[in-house]
Amino acid sequence: MFHLAEESPADYWEIEALLDLCFAPGREALSSYRLRDGVAPVAGLCLLLRDGEGILAAAIRHWPVLVGGRPTLLLGPVAVHPTRQGEGLGGFLIRECLARARALGWARVLLVGDAPYYGRFGFVRRPGVSMPPPTNPDRVLGYALVDGAWEGVEGPVTRALAAAPGG
Secondary structure (H helix, E strand, C coil), X not given: CEEEEECCHHHHHHHHHHHHHHCCCCHHHCHHHHXXXXXXXXXXXXXXXXXXXXXXXXXXXXXXXXXXXXXXEEEEEEEECHHHCCCCHHHHHHHHHHHHHHHCCCCEEEEECCHHHHHHHCCEECCCEECCCCCCHHHEEEEECCCCCCCCCCEEEEXXXXXXXXX
């Protein structure tokens, strides 16, 4: 049994330790981190799962960005403790956040990741969207929370200073 909760400031260092455990050293050098620098994550879309003993099992975060000047959610990172991988926790967090993002009025979600994994949630390659280098363009994926959300939305991904759903 797991307990789902929104991330709080008290969870910060524990989540950072989980991210350090799950990702390669130097993760902060990735282009997605530059888009997050100095920008607050989206309230209500940074979630965590704790097991029955209160141990952190998984976490997910979302950040506002602009794609061609249009408000978009940047999903990531999502991390599952190595001892909990394969239990469906990452998938649960992704589906939960997509539903919450839709309810909050967001139109689209962007991420950098593996198409075979994220494709099962409905993410598809966005060839007209360009992340800052050195991002592999084949890993730039998007998801429409509302019909037509990606129509005509392309261009560079840039920092957003505040969360602004819609657009």
